[in-house]
Amino acid sequence: MGSILGKNSPLTWVVHISVLLLVILWTIPTVGLLVSSIRDKDQLVATGWWTSFSTVERNLIKRSAPASEQLKEAGNYVLKGNVFADQSGIVTAFGWRSQQPAAFIPGKTVQMRKGKTLTIEVDGSYLLSSPTAFTSKRGARLFVTVLEAPIFTLDNYSEVLFAEGLGKSFLNTMTVTIPATVIPILIAAFAAYALAWMEFPGRAIFLAMVVGLLVVPLQMSLIPLLKLYTTIGIGKSYIGIWLAHTGFGLPLAIYLLRNYIAGLPREIIESARVDGANDFQIFVKIILPLSFPALASFAIFQFLWVWNDLLIATVFLGNNEEQLVMTGRLREMLGSRGGNWEILTASAFVSILVPLMVFFSLQKYLVRGLLSGSVKGG
Amino acid sequence: MEQVLLALFTMVVAVLGCMGYFWGSNWILAVIYPANGVNAAANIQKCAAIRPWLFMGPAILLLSVYLIYPVFNSIYLSLHGSSGEKFIGFANYIWLVNDEKFVESFINNMMWLVIVPAASTFFGLLAAALTDRISWGNIAKSLIFMPMAISFIGASIIWKFVYDFRGEDVEQIGILNAILVHFGAEPQAWIVMPVWNSVFLMIILIWIQTGFAMVILSAALRGIPEETLEAATLDGANPLQIFLQIKVPQIWGSVAVVWTTITILVLKVFDIVMAMTNGQWGSQVLANYMFDWMFRGHDFGRSATIALVIMLLVLPVMIWNVRNLRNEN
Known part of the structure; x- marks a missing residue:
């Protein structure tokens, strides 16, 4: 295309900028999630993630030291300390009433009730002074507006993995995904070979059936299968979901593999037949090894589909600790921890991490599968 | 962790099972209709006629149970009440x-x-x-x-x-x-x-x-x-x-x-x-x-x-x- 556009034509720049814009639009939501998931949870709710590298201004409620630590200085009782405790920060405003939490500038000495006075310095050190003894065991409330340095942490991840049960769900998802990805492959490969290279009555009808079943909505199958599972006693179990994913994945598997296998050169198969090999030998020794790219394509599809599935897991697996998969856990968290963005963002990232790794490392096969699955027969 | 091992184990069993089925059925076919002896030519033809169905068998079974049967069952259910037992015509x-x-x-x-x-x-x-x-x-x-x-x-x-x-x-x-x-x-x-x-x-x-x-x-x-x-x-x-x-x-x-x-x-x-x-x-x-x-x-x-x-x-x-x-x- 370079020849048409010319090297430095303004159009080239328009293209570059448009693509950049598209890429930014498409990646920003995910970047926001990732950045937010490693922010300190208090900072996360205080400011937008795009400001996470700058200092954060927050309104905090701190408590002074309890009455037991009071000292007597020049006839007054005093409480001293630092609102930041062991951290450091900058105070930009303070107050002593919740109605006016940022009424005063740091360094000022302000009058409180009953002759008490309060001073908070920029560095956070405070001085409470009173003509009568302090009595509060919990200390007085101090309202401060502070500038905090950005904090990045993996605490959110350890919390969701260990305290929120996501770690267990991760294992459950693995348990569902591994067999559900592998089992359909061999079954589909044999059927695909039969549809591509074997002569038998009704072949065209079977192929049409597979193409038709490609689009049958899963919703159709849920209730009948649920009833069937209850009747024959499978109930809500891993066996049930493995078989379900195998059944639902088969049309695509057969279709993809048939397209690929039908495209293999006829001479290979003919010459093997001439040499006296039967279809079984041809399939196992010649077709299967040659079909590796198509098998890989399907395996990736099925893996992503099963890993990301929510519907089938909700219907065919239970809601308990032993069976709740990650997508189900995320859905539950959306309900119960709707406002806890530190939990939601970290959990979501854990759940998309494996698919993203698969995606970026095996993209080639994924694209190839998409093309052979759609462009030809459609 | 046990679960993932169970999953891996299932996967191996399932794959072996599939292989067992395809190999086994092919082997039985070869025993019943040997590709040598007096009827060699007729036997090979018979094998070739049966084999596609052996290859397609598991797929047909699974597709029928998981996708075809449900279509008909859904039509049946749509004509019945909430528990699927009482016929109510087109009320739904x-x-x-x-x-x-x-x-x-x-x-x-x-x-x-x-x-x-x-x-x-x-x-x-x-x-x-x-x-x-x-x-x-x-x-x-x-x-x-x-x-x-x-x-x-x-x-x-x-x-x-x-x-x-x-x-x-x-x-x-x-x-x-x-x-x-x-x-x-x-x-x-x-x-x-x-x-x-x-x-x-x-x-x-x-x-x-x-x-x-x-x-x-x-x-x-x-x-x-x-x-x-x-x-x-x-x-x-x-x-x-x-x-x-x-x-x-x-x-x-x-x-x-x-x-x-x-x-x-x-x-x-x-x-x-x-x-x-x-x-x-x-x-x-x-x-x-x-x-x-x-x-x-x-x-x-x-x-x-x-x-x-x-x-x-x-x-x-x-x-x-x-x-x-x-x-x-």
């Missing part, structure tokens, strides 16, 4: 057309059906056409394609964060509202605005599906013969003309494929609606409504009827696909 269908929430779901689904495939195809075509012209196009493609790997529920969380809304006096942490506030507008609670909230849910699916459209259409664009393009250039067509008048008509077939594939997906959209609004504020869709009647309403008859409506909507695409296959062969 009559209920359906008079049900407000169903009408809402149906209209919403139609909106999804128009907007999502159109927008995904448009952005996909745009991305395909543009990225093919630049040196870092493959990286750009990869990044636009990436949402495809993310689950609908993960994507919902990602976008719920984008749409996050807080009162006017608090700093916005959702980027969309933050941009609005930055330009002096008032923050909006996107998810609870009827009609518009559906559009915000659709954006999530468009975000996911654009990569798919881009991959297919980009391959189609590359398939256009160079000579055609060179001829057009020599005739003085500018790049925009070439794109709109030569390239787009040539890839019409692929556009149709992308469009129908996304259409099917849209009809089944469930996770996004469930996670974002669960059908509240006028955003219900058929698949989620069906789920509602199944798990909250516990009415298998009504639920199966809604599933059949989805099936009916898919039917034209199914017929079109099968026809295409016929023409191809």
Whole structure:
């Protein structure tokens, strides 16, 4: 295309900028999630993630030291300390009433009730002074507006993995995904070979059936299968979901593999037949090894589909600790921890991490599968 | 951990089982009809006639149980009451057309059906056409394609964060509202605005599906013969003309494929609606409504009827696909 556009034509720049814009639009939501998931949870709710590298201004409620630590200085009782405790920060405003939490500038000495006075310095050190003894065991409330340095942490991840049960769900998802990805492959490969290279009555009808079943909505199958599972006693179990994913994945598997296998050169198969090999030998020794790219394509599809599935897991697996998969856990968290963005963002990232790794490392096969699955027969 | 071992073990058993079946059945076939001796020729023919059915057997069985039987069972259930036992004729269908929430779901689904495939195809075509012209196009493609790997529920969380809304006096942490506030507008609670909230849910699916459209259409664009393009250039067509008048008509077939594939997906959209609004504020869709009647309403008859409506909507695409296959062969 370079020849048409010319090297430095303004159009080239328009293209570059448009693509950049598209890429930014498409990646920003995910970047926001990732950045937010490693922010300190208090900072996360205080400011937008795009400001996470700058200092954060927050309104905090701190408590002074309890009455037991009071000292007597020049006839007054005093409480001293630092609102930041062991951290450091900058105070930009303070107050002593919740109605006016940022009424005063740091360094000022302000009058409180009953002759008490309060001073908070920029560095956070405070001085409470009173003509009568302090009595509060919990200390007085101090309202401060502070500038905090950005904090990045993996605490959110350890919390969701260990305290929120996501770690267990991760294992459950693995348990569902591994067999559900592998089992359909061999079954589909044999059927695909039969549809591509074997002569038998009704072949065209079977192929049409597979193409038709490609689009049958899963919703159709849920209730009948649920009833069937209850009747024959499978109930809500891993066996049930493995078989379900195998059944639902088969049309695509057969279709993809048939397209690929039908495209293999006829001479290979003919010459093997001439040499006296039967279809079984041809399939196992010649077709299967040659079909590796198509098998890989399907395996990736099925893996992503099963890993990301929510519907089938909700219907065919239970809601308990032993069976709740990650997508189900995320859905539950959306309900119960709707406002806890530190939990939601970290959990979501854990759940998309494996698919993203698969995606970026095996993209080639994924694209190839998409093309052979759609462009030809459609 | 035991569970994952169990899964691995199952996987091995299943694969061995499959292999056992295929090898075993083939071996039995060879024993019954040996390919040597007096009847060798007749036996080989018999084997060749039986073998396809051995190859297809497990697939046919699974497809029948998991996809074909349910269609008929759903039709049966749709004519029966909530537990699936009492025959009630067309009562479920009559209920359906008079049900407000169903009408809402149906209209919403139609909106999804128009907007999502159109927008995904448009952005996909745009991305395909543009990225093919630049040196870092493959990286750009990869990044636009990436949402495809993310689950609908993960994507919902990602976008719920984008749409996050807080009162006017608090700093916005959702980027969309933050941009609005930055330009002096008032923050909006996107998810609870009827009609518009559906559009915000659709954006999530468009975000996911654009990569798919881009991959297919980009391959189609590359398939256009160079000579055609060179001829057009020599005739003085500018790049925009070439794109709109030569390239787009040539890839019409692929556009149709992308469009129908996304259409099917849209009809089944469930996770996004469930996670974002669960059908509240006028955003219900058929698949989620069906789920509602199944798990909250516990009415298998009504639920199966809604599933059949989805099936009916898919039917034209199914017929079109099968026809295409016929023409191809």
